[in-house]
Amino acid sequence: MHGACDVNKKSLGIDMTRTLKHVVLAFIVFIWVLPFFALVTTSLRSETASKTSGFWTAFTPTELGHRFGTHDKGDTEPFISMSGNIFERLNEGKDSFEIEGDVKSILFKGRVPDPDNPEKTKLIRQLIYAGEPMDVRGGEFVFQSSGDFTWTFAEATAAKPKNLDAFINQNPVFGPDAYIEVLFENKNVPNALISSFIVTIPATIIPITIAAFAAYAFAWMRFPGRDWLFVLVVSLMVVPTQLAFLPVLQGFSGIASWATSLNAWMTDCEATKTCQVASKSFASLWVTHTAFGLPLAIYLLRNYIVGLPKELLESARIDGASHLQIFTRLIIPLSVPALASFSIFQFLWVWNDLIVALYIGPADSTDLVFPIRLQKQLGTFKDQLHLLNASAVISIIVPLIVFLSMQRYFIRGLLAGSVKGG
Amino acid sequence: MKFTLGAAASVLAAVATLYSAPSIADVCDTPSKLGDLGKFEGETITIMGSMEGNDEQMLTNTVSCFEKATGAVVKYSGSRDFAALIVADLRSNNAPNIAIFPQPGLAGDMAKEGHLTPLGQESADWMAENYGAGPSWVALGTYADADGKEDFYGFAYKMDLKSLVWYSPEQFEDNGYEIPSTMEDLIALSDQMVEDGNTPWCIGVESGNATGWTATDWMEDLMLRTTSPENYDRWVSNDLPFNSPEVINAMEVYGQFSRNDDYVAGGASSVATTFFGDAPKGLFSSPASCMMHRQASFIPAFFPKKGEELDAGEADFFYFPPYESADLGNPVLGAGTLWTMTKDSPATRAFFEYMKEASAHEAWMSQGTFLTAHKGADLNAYATAALKKQGEILSNATTFRFDASDLMPGAIGAGAFWSEMTAFANGQDAKETADNIQSAWDAIK
Numbered sequence: 038m039h040g041a042c043d044v045n046k047k048s049l050g051i052d053m054t055r056t057l058k059h060v061v062l063a064f065i066v067f068i069w070v071l072p073f074f075a076l077v078t079t080s081l082r083s084e085t086a087s088k089t090s091g092f093w094t095a096f097t098p099t100e101l102g103h104r105f106g107t108h109d110k111g112d113t114e115p116f117i118s119m120s121g122n123i124f125e126r127l128n129e130g131k132d133s134f135e136i137e138g139d140v141k142s143i144l145f146k147g148r149v150p151d152p153d154n155p156e157k158t159k160l161i162r163q164l165i166y167a168g169e170p171m172d173v174r175g176g177e178f179v180f181q182s183s184g185d186f187t188w189t190f191a192e193a194t195a196a197k198p199k200n201l202d203a204f205i206n207q208n209p210v211f212g213p214d215a216y217i218e219v220l221f222e223n224k225n226v227p228n229a230l231i232s233s234f235i236v237t238i239p240a241t242i243i244p245i246t247i248a249a250f251a252a253y254a255f256a257w258m259r260f261p262g263r264d265w266l267f268v269l270v271v272s273l274m275v276v277p278t279q280l281a282f283l284p285v286l287q288g289f290s291g292i293a294s295w296a297t298s299l300n301a302w303m304t305d306c307e308a309t310k311t312c313q314v315a316s317k318s319f320a321s322l323w324v325t326h327t328a329f330g331l332p333l334a335i336y337l338l339r340n341y342i343v344g345l346p347k348e349l350l351e352s353a354r355i356d357g358a359s360h361l362q363i364f365t366r367l368i369i370p371l372s373v374p375a376l377a378s379f380s381i382f383q384f385l386w387v388w389n390d391l392i393v394a395l396y397i398g399p400a401d402s403t404d405l406v407f408p409i410r411l412q413k414q415l416g417t418f419k420d421q422l423h424l425l426n427a428s429a430v431i432s433i434i435v436p437l438i439v440f441l442s443m444q445r446y447f448i449r450g451l452l453a454g455s456v457k458g459g
Numbered sequence: 460m461k462f463t464l465g466a467a468a469s470v471l472a473a474v475a476t477l478y479s480a481p482s483i484a485d486v487c488d489t490p491s492k493l494g495d496l497g498k499f500e501g502e503t504i505t506i507m508g509s510m511e512g513n514d515e516q517m518l519t520n521t522v523s524c525f526e527k528a529t530g531a532v533v534k535y536s537g538s539r540d541f542a543a544l545i546v547a548d549l550r551s552n553n554a555p556n557i558a559i560f561p562q563p564g565l566a567g568d569m570a571k572e573g574h575l576t577p578l579g580q581e582s583a584d585w586m587a588e589n590y591g592a593g594p595s596w597v598a599l600g601t602y603a604d605a606d607g608k609e610d611f612y613g614f615a616y617k618m619d620l621k622s623l624v625w626y627s628p629e630q631f632e633d634n635g636y637e638i639p640s641t642m643e644d645l646i647a648l649s650d651q652m653v654e655d656g657n658t659p660w661c662i663g664v665e666s667g668n669a670t671g672w673t674a675t676d677w678m679e680d681l682m683l684r685t686t687s688p689e690n691y692d693r694w695v696s697n698d699l700p701f702n703s704p705e706v707i708n709a710m711e712v713y714g715q716f717s718r719n720d721d722y723v724a725g726g727a728s729s730v731a732t733t734f735f736g737d738a739p740k741g742l743f744s745s746p747a748s749c750m751m752h753r754q755a756s757f758i759p760a761f762f763p764k765k766g767e768e769l770d771a772g773e774a775d776f777f778y779f780p781p782y783e784s785a786d787l788g789n790p791v792l793g794a795g796t797l798w799t800m801t802k803d804s805p806a807t808r809a810f811f812e813y814m815k816e817a818s819a820h821e822a823w824m825s826q827g828t829f830l831t832a833h834k835g836a837d838l839n840a841y842a843t844a845a846l847k848k849q850g851e852i853l854s855n856a857t858t859f860r861f862d863a864s865d866l867m868p869g870a871i872g873a874g875a876f877w878s879e880m881t882a883f884a885n886g887q888d889a890k891e892t893a894d895n896i897q898s899a900w901d902a903i904k
Contacts, residue, residue, distance in 0.1 A: 089744075102745035144746045148635045160634055160655040200629060202745040286551030310501040316553050396547055400507070400536035402515075412539065413511055 073433070080426035081211040083134035087423040100141060100206050103127055106198045107173075107188060115193040123184035123203055133214050138207040139182040142166050145201075164204075173199050215427035226428055228403050229410035233388060233435075235319050236398070236406055240326035240387045241380050247327070248334035249376065253364050255335065256343040257350060267339070273332040278325075282396050285325060289316040289397070315399065322398045326387050334379050341375035342368055377446030381439060388436050407432045487524035489821035490837040496813055500530035502806040507548070508559030508796070509541035513760050517826045524822050525813045531806045539667065542873070545801075549574040554801040557810065563599055563613060563861075564869040566797050570602035570612050576800040577610035578811060585815060586614070591832040592859050599861055600797055613797030616814050617823065618830045620849050621755040621792040621862065622680050622779040627742045628772060630750055641783040642684060646715075649722060652750050658724045661741035661749035662717050663733030664884055671877030673735045674884060675864040676792070677717065677753065681709040683790035684781045688858045695866045701897035702890070710889045717884060724749040731884040736761035743768065753779055755794070756849050757828050766827070769845045776845070778852050788857030794865055795832075868903060875899035 078092040089101055105126040108119065128135045142164040151159035165171045167182040174196050180186035180203075190196070219226045254260075255267050293316035306312040345368070353363050369376075391408040398406060405413070411432060414425050440447070487493075510518055515537045522533040536555075538544055542565055545558050549569055560566035569575055583601070587593040600613030624645075631638075634655060639645040649659040664673040682691050686705045693699035694706060718727045724741045725733065725748070736758075741748035743763050752758070759766030759774065768774035781787055798814065800807055813819050821840035823829040830849060841847045853859070864872035875896045883892040 104745040146633045146746075158635060160657075162656055282547055283551050286547060286553055290552040310503075313503070395538065395540060395544065400505075400538075401534055402536060409538075413537075415539075 076426045076429055076433075079422050080215050080430050081213065082423055083210065083212070083214075084421060084423055086134070086207075086210075087426075088421075095211075096209055098138060098206050098208055100204050102144075102202050102204055103136065104200050104202050106200045107186075107196075108198050110198055112198070113195050115195040116190070117193050118187060118189040120185065120187045123180065123186060123205075125184070133212045134210050136205060136207055137210070138205050140167060140180060140184050141182070141204045141206050143171070143180065143201050143203050145171050147172070173201075215423040216431075219424055219427050219431070224403075225410055225414075226431060229405055229407045230431070230435075232319075232404050233407040233432075236322050236326075236394070237384055237387045239319075239323045240330070241383045243323060244327040244330040244334050244383060245376060245380050248331055248338050248379070249369065249372070250364070251331075251335045252338035252342050253360075253368055255339045257363075258360065267335075270332050271336050274336065276329075278329050278393060286316070286397065289321045289324075292316070317397055318399050319404070322394060325393055325397050326383075326390070329393075330383050330386070334383070337379050338372065338375055341372055345371055374446045377443050381443050381447050384439055385436050388432075486520045486822050486826060487527060487818075489818040489825070490840055491817035491821055491835065493524070493528055493813075493816055493818040496525070496529050496809045497805075498530055499806040499809060502531045502804065504531055504533045504557065504804070504806050504810055505555035505802075506533060506535045506557040506559065507541065507545055507555040508535065508537050509539060509561050510559070510796075511537045511539060513765070513827070514757075517823055517829065520826060521819065521823045522810075524819070525810060528813075529806070529809060531809070533810070545569070549801060556800070556802045556804060556807040558799050558801045560613065560797045560799060561794075562865045562869070562873055563602075563797055564865060564867060564872045566600075566613050566799055567602040568869055569799075569801075570604055570610075573605050574801060575602075575612045576803045577612055578614060578800060580611065582614065582811065582815075583611035586611075589815070589834055590615070591834055591853070593832075595859065595861070596795070596832060599795070599866070600799075612799050614799070614811060614814055615795040615832070616798050616820075618793055618795040618832060619755045619757055620830055620853055621676050621794065622790070622852070623754065623756060623776045623849070624779050625739060625742065625752045625754060625758060625774060625776045626750060627747065627768075628775050630742070630747050634750070636750070638777045639780055641780050642785075643783055645780055649716075649751075653721045657747075658722070658749045659751055660716060660722050661724045661733075661738045661752045662730050663735045663738030664730055664881060665732055665734045669873070669877060670731070671879075671881040671884075672864065673738075673754070674713070674717070674730075674880035675872075675876050676755065676862065677713045678709055678880065679860075679863045680753070680779055680790075680792050681712045682706070682863070683792060683858065683860055684785060684787060685709050685712060687787065688790065688860060691860055691863065695863045697867075697900055701900060702893035707889050707893050710883065710893060714883070714889060718886075727884075728886075731881050742774065756830060756846075759845075760828055769843060776848075790858040790860065791853060791856035792860055792862060793830075793853070794862040868900075870903050871896065871900050 075092045078095050079087045082092070082095055085103070086095065086099075086101065090099055105123055107121065107126070123140055124136060144162065145165050146160070146162050148158040149161055151157045167180060170177050170179050172178070173188065174194075176188050176190040176194065176196060178186065178188045188196070251270075255263060255270075293314045296314040297312050300306050300314060301312045304312075349367065350363060353367060358366070389408060390406075391412060394406045394409055398404070398409075411425070411428055414428055506522075508518070515535065518535055518537075522535065525531070526533055541559075541561070545560075545565075546569070548554055549558075549572070554574065558566075558569075560569075566575070578600075583597050586600075587597050590596045596615045597611060600615060601609055601611050602613070603609050630636075634652075634657065636648060636651070639648050652659040662673070662677075664671050666672060679691075682694065682705075685708055690699055690705055694701075699705065716722055717730050720726045723730060735754070739752045739754060739758055739761055740763055742750070742752055759769055762768050762774060764771075764773075778789070778791075781789060798811070800811065817833060817835035817837070820829075820831040820833045820836040824831065824836065824840040824846070825842055827842050828846070830846065830853065832853075838847060838850055841850065864876050866872065867876065879887070879892045879896050879899075882895075883889065
């Protein structure tokens with residue numbers, strides 16, 4: 038052991054840097070988690086609340102404006118005095134997100150004779166607080182912060198209903214209504230979930246299978262031009278997907294018309310008019326995602342596989358194992374971290390892909406993938422944040438589960454290939 | 460466990476029955492009877508367009524009548540990125556049967572590339588005769604092909620009326636305001652509102668990659684109110700340059716509304732960043748943030764209660780009035796979607812015949828926001844009194860002109876005009892804005 042003073046200084050220094058690290062880390066986590074937190078909060082709020090105030094006001098009583106009518110349009114009975122409750126009026130016909138709290142004030146608007154200019158009238162806009170009387174359609178209107186109001190006239194009057202703006206200090210209220218609406222009101226979101234799985238699962242498995250074979254060949258098989266071919270494959274990574282849309286679509290259209298004639302020749306589809314093979318389909322998405330995912334997949338896996346212990350493979354060769362046996366018995370089990378980490382990558386890309394699906398995927402409204410459905414909701418629900426956010430949360434949950442369940446491979450896989458013998 | 464599963468299932472079943480789709484049988488039951496269109500059992504027609512949400516639902520309901528009559532299957536796919544997608548599909552030989560162009564500019568470009576099939580002189584003659592202001596609708600759908608030969612391609616179906624000002628009758632009553640019948644009165648009323656401490660206008664031009672189109676509508680409406688219809692037509696064809704005094708004047712008049720901090724809710728700087736569909740909500744917010752909103756007939760779909768306000772008397776509209784001093788009559792600005800044949804088939808031809816039927820128009824009229832110039836359609840089929848009133852504005856018009864930005868070449872009408880008007884909203888000088896649009900136009904000549 039060393040001098041006590043020395044140790045303290047040292048550990049203090051470590052503590053300081055560690056605390057600083059934690060603060061920075063906490064800050065980064067906060068920035069990343071905040072939007073998700075906002076998304077979830079908004080999806081659980083009522084339509085009016087999500088439209089009129091920010092998500093951070095959702096947890097404390099917040100003053101919001103609400104318009105209520107004094108009575109129903111059909112009620113034309115003359116009355117001298119009428120009483121009611123603002124909350125009852127507001128919550129009428131609602132079975133969720135009921136408004137509770139204190140009525141702070143009512144915004145009064147109306148024209149009164151102008152004291153300065155007797156021929157003209159003057160517009161008055163002022164906040165009337167609980168207990169203060171105000172003149173509404175010639176009657177005296179008084180309300181309490183509990184929401185009770187009375188409306189009194191000098192003689193029986195068949196007053197028309199009046200809509201007033203009340204500012205209410207409203208208690209927080211949450212509910213799953215938005216989720217019920219997007220999941221059950223129509224089949225759009227459930228269909229989009231299914232379509233996204235139909236696209237994503239094959240579009241992850243196909244490239245990773247091909248890439249594993251290719252990576253083994255590039256790493257451990259000797260053939261002329263191997264390195265040049267590998268460089269070519271790697272350089273394909275820089276080709277942007279957007280550049281290839283037109284030729285790719287033309288290609289699919291050619292294949293589809295060829296398949297249509299084959300279909301007509303082989304089967305009796307002409308009788309039922311079902312010969313047409315669609316050029317934009319789930320299969321075109323699988324092919325496109327596979328093609329554009331392969332270069333990176335081959336590159337990552339090859340770098341991992343080339344780092345596996347040479348002695349292991351050589352002794353397998355000496356024992357008489359074929360390439361296929363080595364691949365299936367040795368390479369695949371040893372490469373699980375790299376395979377898993379790439380499949381997470383590919384899964385997330387394909388799951389979140391909008392543009393490829395938009396151009397190349399099926400256009401039937403039942404076959405749209407989740408990002409397209411969200412984009413369509415942006416048009417339809419742009420003003421209904423709670424619904425949009427509920428769908429977004431549903432679409433986030435799937436990749437979240439995939440990521441969390443595979444993250445220990447992911448971290449190992451990220452290091453894979455970068456550190457020799459790692 | 461068994462119990463909870465059963466309970467969950469019964470809840471699901473209850474929810475499912477609660478939300479089962481409303482019957483659409485009554486949509487097809489129109490005052491006019493549908494003629495014989497032939498039988499196309501099992502044939503599929505694919506349609507691509509930009510309509511989404513409510514419009515998409517109404518479109519699907521309407522074409523279901525065609526499906527019932529002929530046995531054909533109609534598949535519609537709508538996307539906000541229609542303009543980009545249709546170009547890729549047409550050029551890569553993946554055309555749908557029918558493409559619905561919201562802007563004639565792009566349809567004209569596609570006709571030039573040879574992707575559209577002419578509908579024939581017979582259809583053009585039919586439209587000239589059976590549509591109100593027929594010849595101008597025919598002209599709207601007539602484009603030149605690669606050889607410069609003009610043909611009729613675009614069948615106008617579903618129209619919009621643009622020259623409307625929306626307001627809340629209750630607010631007008633509370634504040635003691637009257638509906639203005641001239642532009643002079645409208646400006647006086649706006650000033651009165653400012654004096655009273657109210658904000659007269661809600662204006663928003665943000666619309667994703669189409670940001671600025673609301674401002675071009677304002678411009679066009681004001682062009683029709685500050686200069687002659689002939690000048691308007693010359694402006695559309697660029698015979699009257701964009702930076703000529705008439706056009707700059709109209710832009711400056713628009714600026715008097717939109718670049719006036721006292722006039723616009725949220726201040727003039729908010730115009731460029733406010734979503735056009737959010738702008739009218741200011742009429743109904745509590746308390747109301749503005750008193751008036753100039754926008755086309757489709758806008759009630761963006762009201763907080765999706766247009767129920769109109770029936771409840773909480774919202775109404777008046778005609779965007781002309782200057783009394785200018786003596787230009789009652790000009791009206793409008794637009795229509797153009798249905799074009801992009802892949803020929805017998806069933807597709809039958810669908811174009813279907814659109815000539817009054818019943819096809821009435822089926823959509825009965826559902827909501829839809830205006831038609833079809834003279835044979837029964838006006839009583841309109842879903843609401845408001846739509847009928849819009850029909851009256853349409854018929855009282857002394858001048859009817861189509862949305863100019865829709866008629867200009869795509870690079871201007873759906874490009875420079877939009878983006879420069881957004882720059883104008885952000886404070887760019889009117890002269891500079893007009894010069895920039897004109898030089899963009901010179902560049903494509």
